[in-house]
Amino acid sequence: MSGADTALLDVRGVSRSFWTGGLLSRRRIDAVKDVSFTLTDARPEIFTIIGESGSGKSTLARMILNGMTPTGGSIAFGGEDLTTIRKTRDRMRFMSRVQPIFQNPFESFNPLSKVDRYLTMTARNFTDARSQAETDAASDRALRKVGLSLAEVKDRFPHELSGGQLQRIAIARALIPGPRLIVADEPVSMVDASLRVAIVNLFKDLRDELKVSIIYITHDLATAYYISDRIIIMQKGEVVESGDARAVLDNPQHPYSILLKNSVLSPDVPDDDEPQTIERDRAARSY
Numbered sequence: 001m002s003g004a005d006t007a008l009l010d011v012r013g014v015s016r017s018f019w020t021g022g023l024l025s026r027r028r029i030d031a032v033k034d035v036s037f038t039l040t041d042a043r044p045e046i047f048t049i050i051g052e053s054g055s056g057k058s059t060l061a062r063m064i065l066n067g068m069t070p071t072g073g074s075i076a077f078g079g080e081d082l083t084t085i086r087k088t089r090d091r092m093r094f095m096s097r098v099q100p101i102f103q104n105p106f107e108s109f110n111p112l113s114k115v116d117r118y119l120t121m122t123a124r125n126f127t128d129a130r131s132q133a134e135t136d137a138a139s140d141r142a143l144r145k146v147g148l149s150l151a152e153v154k155d156r157f158p159h160e161l162s163g164g165q166l167q168r169i170a171i172a173r174a175l176i177p178g179p180r181l182i183v184a185d186e187p188v189s190m191v192d193a194s195l196r197v198a199i200v201n202l203f204k205d206l207r208d209e210l211k212v213s214i215i216y217i218t219h220d221l222a223t224a225y226y227i228s229d230r231i232i233i234m235q236k237g238e239v240v241e242s243g244d245a246r247a248v249l250d251n252p253q254h255p256y257s258i259l260l261k262n263s264v265l266s267p268d269v270p271d272d273d274e275p276q277t278i279e280r281d282r283a284a285r286s287y
């Protein structure tokens, strides 16, 4: 689908609750509450979801990736409600258009498999490439978009590569099917601080050159400020502030947004220079 009015992604009044505890101590957790936003096909953008731990970011990401059903509201991709995407063929089509990037690149790859195997499998599953020469060509094309080449990564195991290289290979793998949307959940929080800028810059290139929209999920205000077009700030499952990223982050209105900004940013964030990255110990986590 394309056209100025087509919603690439329409998240409408989405909520997700969980029940925890036993029969007598049942407790409802409202992980995501009534979240709405729309991404358009006509204008690829980096749309950032920011919030502290437990604010519902990953739950929202899982629902957008169709790995979890909302308990309220609806999500449509290209006009198609995600709950109607059930058949394997439809799921594969959806997956080719919406690709995830996970937090921990070391968990994205089987330590016993050579990394190029993931690229080959993705090329076989999601493109017309069948022969080794064709899958190699598809892998190399994708790797070159992230500043690598097949020659550099072929026959290498994950432990032979850095976290930054692995994350770039994970991004290359996600690009092979030609997605319209990438959902990146904390993609740089486990990457060495010195490599974060290179990775977030890649997202800008993907937006500008490949016209891919990116949902960038983070707790890191500095990289968010640096790359985002629009932003929503979440607290306890709710969107407390949203809009143009620079406008929101330069002049936050909600007390939580002000607190968030004051707690992580020094007063003068450079305009277009390197973001000041914030170190935080975070436990390895994946979906």
Ligand SMILES: Nc1ncnc2c1ncn2[C@@H]1O[C@H](COP(=O)(O)OP(=O)(O)OP(=O)(O)O)[C@@H](O)[C@H]1O
Pocket: 018, 019, 020, 029, 030, 031, 051, 052, 053, 054, 055, 056, 057, 058, 059, 060, 219
């Ligand atoms: N499967 C589940 N069962 C019960 N509660 C859950 C489940 N998944 C998430 N939650 C709860 O929902 C809330 C939101 O969690 P979520 O992981 O979406 O937050 P987050 O903003 O991504 O946090 P983090 O940055 O730490 O990953 C938390 O209180 C969490 O404990």
